[in-house]
Amino acid sequence: MSDQVPGQVRGRVERLLGVGVDGLHGLGSSHSWTLHRASLADGREVFVKAASESIQDGGAGGVFAAEAAGLRWLSEASDPGSGVGAPVPEVVAADEHMLVLPWLPSASPTPSSAERLGRELAALHTTARPAAYGAPWDGYIADLPLDNTQDDRGWPGWYAERRLEPFLRLGARHLPSADVRLVERVMADIERLAGPSEPPSRVHGDLWSGNVLWTDGRALLIDPAAHGGHRETDLAMMALFGTPHLERILAAYDEAAPLADGWRARVPLHQLHPLLVHVALFGASYRASLADAARAALG
CATH class of the missing domain: 3.90.1200.10 (Aminoglycoside phosphotransferase (APH), C-terminal lobe)
Structure with a gap:
């Protein structure tokens, strides 16, 4: 990842969410995107999937749109009557360059x-x-x-x-x-x-x-x-x-x-x-x- 990419990601998160980013930690990359943990000025922490530089001008938008659409669609299968919710996170925000989800701390499976x-x-x-x-x-x-x-x-x-x-x-x-x-x-x-x-x-x-x-x-x-x-x-x-x-x-x-x-x-x-x-x-x-x-x- 080039030195300017974290700054680009920070700027895109701030524009997409309308809130400042106090901290941004890189989590590596996967396929054609980079992964990040961001601390927001309003106290929230979020997970960010961002298009890598190589695809920012061609084709990334469909990936993020499909993932966001899929998560939202799966979430519609909650069953309020039984108290059973769909086991998917909410989509905080998404655009053609980025998907933002809540930061979810991991735990051991039981x-x-x-x-x-x-x-x-x-x-x-x-x-x-x-x-x-x-x-x-x-x-x-x-x-x-x-x-x-x-x-x-x-x-x-x-x-x-x-x-x-x-x-x-x-x-x-x-x-x-x-x-x-x-x-x-x-x-x-x-x-x-x-x-x-x-x-x-x-x-x-x-x-x-x-x-x-x-x-x-x-x-x-x-x-x-x-x-x-x-x-x-x-x-x-x-x-x-x-x-x-x-x-x-x-x-x-x-x-x-x-x-x-x-x-x-x-x-x-x-x-x-x-x-x-x-x-x-x-x-x-x-x-x-x-x-x-x-x-x-x-x-």
Whole structure:
């Protein structure tokens, strides 16, 4: 990061929030943005995600707009009657260069906070269901575009067309032809492999453990690729790279919103999309995991 970038970030935060910044601490970078903790003159502390210099003039706005839209949309699935809130932070502010969230102190995950997450995730998936798969905004996962074209005809075809096929094309240069054919076989047989029909759910869409922020007594979900999707997708993503107390999360979830028979066997099917994203982003190091998931999905 160049010496002038912290000053640029400070100035953008002040203009966006209309309040002075007393302190700004860099937290590193991720993909095409930098991360910061800011202390505001009004006493608040906030988390700031800012476009890096290389993309400030081209394309960052869609990433921040999608994330802000996704967090706000997920928050609409709170259930006041039961006292269960959507497990997402509020959006303090966002524009084409920046996203600002409250600063949330981290805590160690506990069995009770894991069980709460399971219940809140179940409520998120089953409250205020969207009418269609997809979303009314352009999507991103990391800084790769996601096709959120809405479709009410059913999840299997939408998943194959909007999530598997585009990322198979992106990642094909890193894959042997045999692995490409494996994923193509899954897409061809998607209707059989998808299991019982489910209505759309509001899903996080990128729910690996790094996007679960454990706070005091609760977990909140950050960095969504939110859309109307299949609720098993979020659970499969949590399993892909490991999440603390996962079995407690799943047990509490299944008690609150029972899952369809055979859902564990369908985990590899739902993991194919994030694995294809990783192939597209990071190359051949994810080839073996992708092929194993495709074979498992096919049974």
